[in-house]
Amino acid sequence: MAEKKKSGLISHGVAAQNRKGRFNYSILETVEAGIVLKGPEVKSLRMGRAAINEAYAGERDGEIWLFNSYIPEYQGGVLSRFDTRAPRKLLLHRKQMAHLLGAVTRAGASLVPLDIHFNARGVAKLTLGLGQGRKKEDKRHAIAERDWQRDKARLLRSKGKDY
Template sequence: MAKAAKKSGLISHGIAAQNKKGRFNYTIIDTIEAGIVLKGPEVKSLRFGRATITEAYAGERNGEIWLFNSYIPEYQGGVLSRFDSRAPRKLLLHAKQVDRLLGEVARDGISLVPLDIHFNARGLAKITLGIGQGRKKEDKRHAIAERDWQRDKARLMRNKGRDY
C-alpha cells in the first residue's frame, strides 16, 4: 500500500504545506505543534499536498486559537461534501499552551505564524506555529546577504577541491 500511495502522490507522513516566507518575514523565537480540526475531504486534499498557508495567520477567538485564511481546496475525488476552502479552523492545544500563547501575542510585535502543516507518525494532521517577531527591512536585507554568502562560500569550497 505504501508504494501505491507514493505513486498516487499521497503524503501519509511529512509536510503537506509550508510557509517559507514565514521564517523570512519573522524572527522565530519559539515553535509549538498543534492539532487541527478538519473534515474528511480536507484531510484528503491535504494528503495530496494542495494546501497553501503563505497568507495564513493564527489568532484568538473566544479564548481559543484559530487558523485564519489558510487555503485547502475541495477534494476532487468524487466526494460530494462541500466546504469553505478558506474557513477558519480550530487549533487543538492544551489550556496552559493557549494561555501562554495569548500572553505572548499580547506583547507588542509578537505574532503567531503558521510555518507548516504536516502529518505525524500516526497519520494525524498537525501544524507548527512559530512565535515570531516581525523583521524590519534592514534585517531582511541582512538575511539575504548572509544566505548569498553561504551559497557563494559553498560554491568556492566545492570548486577549490576540483583544482587539485
Template sequence: MAGKKTKSGMISHGIAAQNRKGRFNYTILETTEAGIVLKGPEVKSLRLGRATITEAYAAERDGELWLFNSYIPEYQGGVLSRFDTRAARKLLLHRKQIDHFLGAVSRSGSSIVPLDIHFNDRGVAKVTLGLGQGRKKEDKRHAIAERDWQRDKARLVRSKGKDY
C-alpha cells in the same frame, strides 16, 4: 512537497504546505506543534500537497486558537461533501500553551505565524506555529545577504572537493 508518497500520489508523512515567507518576514523566537481539526475531504486534499498557508495567521477566538485564511482546495476524488476552502480551522493546544502564546502576543506585540502543515509518523496532520517578531527592512536585507553567503560558501566547498 517532501515526504513518502503512496501509490495514489498522496503524502503519508512529511510536509503538506509550507510558509517560507513566515521565516523571512518574522524572527521566530520559539515554535510549537499543534493539532488541527479537519474534515475528511480536507485531509485528502492536504495529502495531495495542494494547500497554501502563505497568507494564513493564527489568532484567538472565544479563548481558543484558530487558523485563519489558510487555503485547502476541495478534493476532486468524487466526494460529494463540499467545504469552505478558506474556513477558520481550530488548533488543538493545551490551555497552558494557548495562554503562553496569547500572553506573548498581548505583552510584546509578537505574532503567531503558521510555519508549515505536516503529517507526523502516525499520519496525523499537525501545524507548526512560531511566535515571531516582525522584521524591519534592514533586517530582511541582512537575512538575504547571509543566505547568499551560505549558498556561495557551500558552492565553493563543493568545487574545492572536486579538484582533489
C-alpha cells in the same frame, strides 16, 4: 522528504509550507499544534494542494484558530462541500495557549503558521511559530547572510577537503 503511496497521496511529510514566514518574521520559538479538520479536508491536504502563505493564527473565544488558510475541495468523487477558507481550530494544551497568547499581547509578537505536515502516525499537524516582524534592513541582512553561506559552501566544495 515526503513519501508517496501508490495513489499519489502524502502519507507523512509536508503538505503545505509558508516559505515567506521565516523571511518576514524572526521566529523566537515553534510549537506543533493539531488541527480540527473534516474528512474531505484531510484528503485534500494529502494531495498536497493546500496553501498557508496568507494564513495567520489568532485568538477567538479563548482558543487559537487558523484563519485564511486555503484547502481546496477534494475532487475524488465525494460530494461534500466545505468552505475552502474557513477558520480552523488549533489543538494546543492550555499552558501552551496561555504562553502564546500572553506573548502576543505583552510583547506584540505574531503567531505565524510555518507548515502543515503529517506526522509518523499520519495525523495532520501545524507548525506554529511565535515571531517578531522584521524590518526592511533586517530582511536585507538575512538575504546577505544567506548568499554568503551559499558562496562559502561553493568555495569549500571547489577547494575540496584539503584546505
